[in-house]
Amino acid sequence: MAIKYNLSLHELMDFLYGQDYEGFTEQEIQAVEHKIGVKLPTAYRNFLLKYGGNTIYNAFNDLFNSLEDIYTSYQIIDDILADLEEDFKESIRTGNQEEYADNPYFTLWQLPREEWHTITQNYVLIGCDPEGIAYEGYLLADLLDGNPDPPLYLSCDDDFIEYKRWSDSTEPFLIEMLGESIFYHRSIDSYDSTKHIPIKELFSHIDADIDDSQLNVNGHIATCFDTASEKVYFYFEYKTFQRVLCVCKADLH
Known part of the structure; x- marks a missing residue:
């Protein structure tokens, strides 16, 4: 034997698809970058341009379903706070805000956006695991610094507050997601x-x-x-x- x-990721994709690659267009990627306010790292951009639309990724794992699903964690927190705002206001009106004493979203709701970094950093989230519990992405500060291949982080406790470093670079992370997509979608x-x-x-x-x-x-x-x-x-x-x-x-x- x-x-x-x-x-490498390229060798794996060659095995799976030969030369039948399907990627996103430069215009599609630029539209996402405009939405999140920062350019995606070169390593991930190159993957999207060459392989991002291939079916084995899209078959199950949300990570590669749509460029439209790429957001910053602060954008998602904005939506969460909008949903919780009336509950937070009611707790203050009734003097029961202590019920949210340990709720980081309640703390964020009371802070100006420029101080959110004292509670959580901002991440560019490129997807989630197959169970929809943990979210993966890049630290926004790394992208603003122009890092072409920054580490990736994984959210903890099914929220958008705490993250742990998951992969030192893009390629091993993408290979891992490829393997997970195959495992969860195929017998x-x-x-x-x-x-x-x-x-x-x-x-x-x-x-x-x-x-x-x-x-x-x-x-x-x-x-x-x-x-x-x-x-x-x-x-x-x-x-x-x-x-x-x-x-x-x-x-x-």
């Missing part, structure tokens, strides 16, 4: 373990023999390609579980 390790060969076990042992559960010393986990993801059987393997590594999945091109059509 001849194995190629640590595939394919996969194996999960909630107990962290050796990577080689994990792969053995789907009858794959790999050299784990050559598998480079970048962020939360690693990939390899069996050139003989034409199968791609995705390995996911998280705090609470590990996952490996095997993808044949035929599985995607």
